[in-house]
Amino acid sequence: MIAGTAAAADGPVPIGDIAAIFMAGYGIYLVATAPAPLQLPTIFNEDKADDAGKPNEGNKNTPPPTPGPKADEPPADDQISGSLKRSPSYHSELGSKTKSELEKLAKQGGEVGKRAKQMLKLIKEGTRLRGKGNKK
Amino acid sequence: MSHLDKVKSLYRSEKFKEAISFLEQSESECLLHPAVLVWKARCLQLADDISPYQLSDIEKLLKQALSVDSEYLPAIVDLAYFYLNVLDDSKQAAPLFREAINLHKEAFTEAVIGMAECLAEESSKEEALKFLANTETSALDANKLQEVKEELLGLP
Numbered sequence: 001m002i003a004g005t006a007a008a009a010d011g012p013v014p015i016g017d018i019a020a021i022f023m024a025g026y027g028i029y030l031v032a033t034a035p036a037p038l039q040l041p042t043i044f045n046e047d048k049a050d051d052a053g054k055p056n057e058g059n060k061n062t063p064p065p066t067p068g069p070k071a072d073e074p075p076a077d078d079q080i081s082g083s084l085k086r087s088p089s090y091h092s093e094l095g096s097k098t099k100s101e102l103e104k105l106a107k108q109g110g111e112v113g114k115r116a117k118q119m120l121k122l123i124k125e126g127t128r129l130r131g132k133g134n135k136k
Numbered sequence: 137m138s139h140l141d142k143v144k145s146l147y148r149s150e151k152f153k154e155a156i157s158f159l160e161q162s163e164s165e166c167l168l169h170p171a172v173l174v175w176k177a178r179c180l181q182l183a184d185d186i187s188p189y190q191l192s193d194i195e196k197l198l199k200q201a202l203s204v205d206s207e208y209l210p211a212i213v214d215l216a217y218f219y220l221n222v223l224d225d226s227k228q229a230a231p232l233f234r235e236a237i238n239l240h241k242e243a244f245t246e247a248v249i250g251m252a253e254c255l256a257e258e259s260s261k262e263e264a265l266k267f268l269a270n271t272e273t274s275a276l277d278a279n280k281l282q283e284v285k286e287e288l289l290g291l292p
Contacts, residue, residue: 082184086191089224107291118224125221129178133148 073098079123089118099123143175152183170201170208177201177214181222194218212236244275 077085077095084090094102094115102123105116139162146155159176177197180186186193195218201211216232219225248271256264 081182083181083186083189083191083194084222087222089222121221121224125217126182128217128221129182130150132178133144133150 073100076102076119076123079126080119081126084122084126087122089122091115091119094119140169140171140175143172143179147175147179147182150182152179153185155179156183156186168204170204170211173197173201173204174208174210174214177218181218191222194222207239209236209239212239248275 075096102116106113156179177194198215213236216229220229252264
């Protein structure tokens with residue numbers, strides 16, 4: 001395992017420390033049981049991680065009303081996958097807002113604006129990752 | 137069809153759960169190329185139901201890919217975006233993006249120089265110089281950069 005890996009004991013480790021040698025297009029990789037040299041910072045801590053397997057409920061306070069959504073614009077909940085809803089950046093009280101509504105809230109600043117910005121980042125990440133499937 | 141081709145095909149069809157199952161099968165056969173780990177991390181981020189996995193497994197998979205190949209660009213970039221967009225932690229993301237840019241710059245420069253040398257040999261030095269001049273302006277996706285610029289200008 002890599003030193004500093006987050007939440008090491010929070011669930012099954014799907015890919016074990018299996019010793020394996022395999023060929024790649026540009027070299028031979030050795031996956032060994034020895035500690036890996038890469039030291040990346042740990043991200044999950046008690047403040048940020050909501051990793052108990054349930055979607056992050058966020059703050060239940062009702063957000064301020066925003067102007068009506070553009071026609072046919074889906075709500076954030078339809079654009080954020082189930083797994084990304086477990087992110088500490090997901091705020092269920094904003095799940096019904098559309099992207100343009102969230103953009104307006106984000107511009108207003110404050111705590112709600114910060115949450116709206118986090119929701120926009122989750123939408124953006126889903127879009128970015130889905131785009132990967134369109135490349136050959 | 138290679139293992140990764142099949143994964144990508146399932147991914148394109150948004151069959152993320154099936155892709156994860158297929159990747160688990162690949163893992164049992166010890167096919168631990170970093171790309172396998174990166175694609176699994178992507179599937180986990182897009183699937184609606186990822187039990188028994190946790191959100192933290194996504195970070196683990198990307199770090200594991202980097203433990204196999206610390207210069208594997210897709211793993212560096214995906215981990216950086218995971219920090220930036222999923223965990224809202226730009227401080228963790230920035231060094232990784234910087235590393236990715238440096239690695240890409242080195243590889244891209246080498247490829248561009250090689251291509252220019254090919255053009256000079258196969259065509260003419262004018263063609264090679266034209267290619268170099270065009271590359272400087274068209275190396276990045278101008279449309280995407282424009283979108284980001286407009287987004288930044290719209291910020292309060």
